[in-house]
Amino acid sequence: MRIGxxxxxxxxxxxxxxxxxxxxQTRLPHELPVLTLERLADSTHAIRAMKVRGAPxxxxxxxxxxxxxxxxxxxxxxxxxxxxxxxxxxxxxxNLRWALERMxxxxxxxxxxxxxxxxxxxxxxxxxxxxxxxxxxGERGLPLIEAAARRKRRGEPVNxxxxxxxxxxxxxxxxxxxxxIYLAHRAGIAxxxxxxxxxxxxxxxxxxxFELGQEGVPHTVIADNAGGHLMRRGMVDLCxxxxxxxxxxxxxxxxxxxxxxxxxxxxxGVPFYVALPSSTIDWRLADGSAIPIEERAGEELALVSGRTxxxxxxxxxxxxxxxxxxxxxxxxxxxxxxxxxVTERGVCRAxxxxxxxxxxxxxxx
Amino acid sequence: MRIGxxxxxxxxxxxxxxxxxxxxQTRLPHELPVLTLERLADSTHAIRAMKVRGAPxxxxxxxxxxxxxxxxxxxxxxxxxxxxxxxxxxxxxxNLRWALERMxxxxxxxxxxxxxxxxxxxxxxxxxxxxxxxxxxGERGLPLIEAAARRKRRGEPVNxxxxxxxxxxxxxxxxxxxxxIYLAHRAGIAxxxxxxxxxxxxxxxxxxxFELGQEGVPHTVIADNAGGHLMRRGMVDLCxxxxxxxxxxxxxxxxxxxxxxxxxxxxxGVPFYVALPSSTIDWRLADGSAIPIEERAGEELALVSGRTxxxxxxxxxxxxxxxxxxxxxxxxxxxxxxxxxVTERGVCRAxxxxxxxxxxxxxxx
Numbered sequence: 001m002r003i004g005x006x007x008x009x010x011x012x013x014x015x016x017x018x019x020x021x022x023x024x025q026t027r028l029p030h031e032l033p034v035l036t037l038e039r040l041a042d043s044t045h046a047i048r049a050m051k052v053r054g055a056p057x058x059x060x061x062x063x064x065x066x067x068x069x070x071x072x073x074x075x076x077x078x079x080x081x082x083x084x085x086x087x088x089x090x091x092x093x094x095n096l097r098w099a100l101e102r103m104x105x106x107x108x109x110x111x112x113x114x115x116x117x118x119x120x121x122x123x124x125x126x127x128x129x130x131x132x133x134x135x136x137x138g139e140r141g142l143p144l145i146e147a148a149a150r151r152k153r154r155g156e157p158v159n160x161x162x163x164x165x166x167x168x169x170x171x172x173x174x175x176x177x178x179x180x181i182y183l184a185h186r187a188g189i190a191x192x193x194x195x196x197x198x199x200x201x202x203x204x205x206x207x208x209x210f211e212l213g214q215e216g217v218p219h220t221v222i223a224d225n226a227g228g229h230l231m232r233r234g235m236v237d238l239c240x241x242x243x244x245x246x247x248x249x250x251x252x253x254x255x256x257x258x259x260x261x262x263x264x265x266x267x268x269g270v271p272f273y274v275a276l277p278s279s280t281i282d283w284r285l286a287d288g289s290a291i292p293i294e295e296r297a298g299e300e301l302a303l304v305s306g307r308t309x310x311x312x313x314x315x316x317x318x319x320x321x322x323x324x325x326x327x328x329x330x331x332x333x334x335x336x337x338x339x340x341x342v343t344e345r346g347v348c349r350a351x352x353x354x355x356x357x358x359x360x361x362x363x364x365x
Numbered sequence: 366m367r368i369g370x371x372x373x374x375x376x377x378x379x380x381x382x383x384x385x386x387x388x389x390q391t392r393l394p395h396e397l398p399v400l401t402l403e404r405l406a407d408s409t410h411a412i413r414a415m416k417v418r419g420a421p422x423x424x425x426x427x428x429x430x431x432x433x434x435x436x437x438x439x440x441x442x443x444x445x446x447x448x449x450x451x452x453x454x455x456x457x458x459x460n461l462r463w464a465l466e467r468m469x470x471x472x473x474x475x476x477x478x479x480x481x482x483x484x485x486x487x488x489x490x491x492x493x494x495x496x497x498x499x500x501x502x503g504e505r506g507l508p509l510i511e512a513a514a515r516r517k518r519r520g521e522p523v524n525x526x527x528x529x530x531x532x533x534x535x536x537x538x539x540x541x542x543x544x545x546i547y548l549a550h551r552a553g554i555a556x557x558x559x560x561x562x563x564x565x566x567x568x569x570x571x572x573x574x575f576e577l578g579q580e581g582v583p584h585t586v587i588a589d590n591a592g593g594h595l596m597r598r599g600m601v602d603l604c605x606x607x608x609x610x611x612x613x614x615x616x617x618x619x620x621x622x623x624x625x626x627x628x629x630x631x632x633x634g635v636p637f638y639v640a641l642p643s644s645t646i647d648w649r650l651a652d653g654s655a656i657p658i659e660e661r662a663g664e665e666l667a668l669v670s671g672r673t674x675x676x677x678x679x680x681x682x683x684x685x686x687x688x689x690x691x692x693x694x695x696x697x698x699x700x701x702x703x704x705x706x707v708t709e710r711g712v713c714r715a716x717x718x719x720x721x722x723x724x725x726x727x728x729x730x
Contacts, residue, residue, distance in 0.1 A: 205683050220688075225625065228625040228696055232624070301570075306669060308679060318671040323586050
């Protein structure tokens, strides 16, 4: 997608073919400086300090971290240490461990002299696969937006509500929930996105709005409180969100507040779609009740960061001293409220039967 | 209610019996300085600059503004000008116009020499009536909390979710939705309040949390996104909110986001109560669809104020330059999602029949 009018990905190589470049996302939406990763320690720091975020992007930066480590020292010991160090940066990130395991499996059998080139190639492959999966989600989801467009009067945009950031800055390109939107916009379909602010970390206001603005997609940032009112007033044609984990019965764990929007969509007959790569389906979980919900520090709610009038990034406290804050990061939306899933293989009902229709190999498992 | 351990109201007179004192609420939750009103212009400024807010409090400060005007000049011209100036401060505030009309009706027939004393007496009466109504709402609502307490295990608090600020700082004392909570707390019932942050103006995080903290009521500030998750997990025993306007069929206009909480309460079998003085019922409105929803400046969402680490009050921007913000101030919760109303006359179903059972004089009207 575009930043400053130029097409970019979230990870790329410098002209030397070895230095890894990415964006420091911590100052969004106000700044997005390029971050240069020359050593393993640079990658480790970028992940730990959350300068890069989003499961697919973290996995890719970790894979390139292994490549940087192999460039400096392709020994077995260095490979072990790189995987261990990177693996410890974000303990709960599933993609991170998956990417590191893949790198180790590919590199360990090789002679040290062959490892550097292979590591860069494998990291690049991880990125290409992510782009292809997200692009496919976009193509599978595009007809849903096209169908909504056919129901609009000429010149009226399709109004799409999204929550949090399931966008390209969390992946390598396209994003998941944003992919159909970007494809629709490029296809000349008039779309307008209601961007939930997404308290307490403001990923909608800070990241999704930034992405859409840079790509030229019309959008409006709204309080998380507003979506129900907009749906009652007929101002939302469809909801489209991402997910962190889907249970085998179709229950959806996603950013806190998703459930409230799904309730409002159901109450008003607005389609509620969830976009996901199939790697997000946790086939071992019978339903959403078993999904653990992370409780994070209350400071994330109490403290808000942004840009002052004179251009500094500043943090302010919005709650009284002595008032505790509760901060649950995710909620579970029951499958009954989800109209359909959009995966890289196609669109299906949010149910066990629906998922198995797209992934028949799982029925045998 | 208490501030700094001392019982206070939101408006009171200095020892001279003429100077009006109130609080500057604009720096909440971090500071609550006393504001001295000596002249009509002080009252006008306090209302226009939103140093005082909440319909009942605005009405009371306006009434005392008329008294201050009569103190300086009790002529007919001065009375007219005071009412006109004060009436223009907040064009949509119904209580403001009601209080000014009441003052004018009482004062206009009097000789100028009698007006000052009568104006102070009438303003005081407006305040006393507000306190009595809210106290009555508290007493009518208390049994609902007592009943919830009887269903809890020994030592477990009744968990009450509230949205926005329907608290005593918006009134003279007690508040509306908070009145039953304060009475329950004083009666020794263990209560714990989930305080919705209430974006975009953060009245929950800034005002309700402050009030509850000063009164010693256990509470936790949560993102507006969190309530649905808490209800699914059985962590909310009842919801209790205020309202800006109730239609004759029981539809409820309240701060944006109320509808989403009512949906979640309904989906999880959690009682959803709305507290209101009967003056909030708009008998002329058949249902909520006719209630106009104010759309306010997007800057209220884009800019967040709070206290910096070094103690300054600072404002920061959290959205990208060039991303528009939408800011609807209220939504309408359909009566079907409301378990009951709590008014100064008692508890009733959220329906025309329910309201008429408490206000039979309206059936004849």
